[in-house]
Amino acid sequence: MAGSGRRPEHRGPPELFYDEAEARKYTQNSRVVEIQAQMSERAVELLGLPQDRPCLLLDVGCGSGLSGDYISEEGHYWIGMDISPAMLDVAVEREVEGDLLLADMGDGIPFRPGMFDGCISISAVQWLCNADKKSQSPPKRLYRFFSTLYTALARGSRAVLQLYPENSEQLELITAQAMRAGFTGGMVVDYPNSTKLCLFQTRAELAKFAFQGLGTECADGEEMHQAKFTNERTRFRNAKGKSVKKSRDWILEKKERRRRQGKEVRADTKYTGRKRRPRF
């Protein structure tokens, strides 16, 4: 198939790429379903929502509602927006619990101030880095997205965005626009191996995040579930965005990449990437 190796974002505007055929394919692929669920789980976890309190979340680029399903499972409520009518049609067909809105996130988040307790976005925001028309400016669209998102979020709440940036410049642009829009956090986590999760926080008295470039530090004391988060981040400390060559993380990431290319790869075990004795 011509161009199948290219990134989806290069193949045309999202509302055309995610047409009926693509939308069907998407939800029928059990691997996609599983991966989206995994990433949604991680994203919701990182939102750090109060225990036992159902929240109202925004799902940006909700597509057919796979990410939303996880939100519902967790007992939260959600409103999703997406630019692709075909993806939303599948969501309606699947009778998702959340509500759906056809809208372009690059035009801004069309909600009143403080309406949401949190926002997740799974595999969508990198689309904003591409201009589909001459009149579109990615930095402007990203800024409009982040500044209106900031407004729509309740004080102190978070946005966790899982995305596939094409390169480090895109990631930098995305985080820079988020900071310009007022978000204090800023975090890049590698999960599950070689996808990116960004965590942004609106200004709150208790904001404990300090943004220091891409390998951000998570200042002391966040709640329990943040501990895991801290470990994953260390991977980024050593080399900008890359794990040290030949390290266990590096090997795991490489294996994961191979797996995604459909290659045969040995299972990860506790022995993976372990140092061998000089005499083996």
Next chain:
Amino acid sequence: MKLLTHNLLCSNVRGLRPGGGFPLRIQASDVSVRPVPFNAAFVARLVPRLRWGALLEAAESLPPEPAPDYEGDEAFLRRVHHVLLEVRGGGTPKPPFGGGLTPPKPPLGGGV
């Protein structure tokens, strides 16, 4: 689109008149109802975020304004829950674009 979404929407979208919300015209013909788990605490926390007036336009079954002690009034909360989260209007909400402003594409068009 559900009334909750409609109620929380604003019009900071490029091309929309600032401050100009729009009424959702739900046609009884294409309303669908889908049960959603009820959580009293969640609905109670939603109430202060709502524009009650806009809600009344679409749902006459609600009191003119929430009673001061609405948080403990389960019957009331269940009604709000139903109206906000379970009823879905199939119609396309039409934002009233004023002043000759036409958005590049209908930003909220085709609410599903």
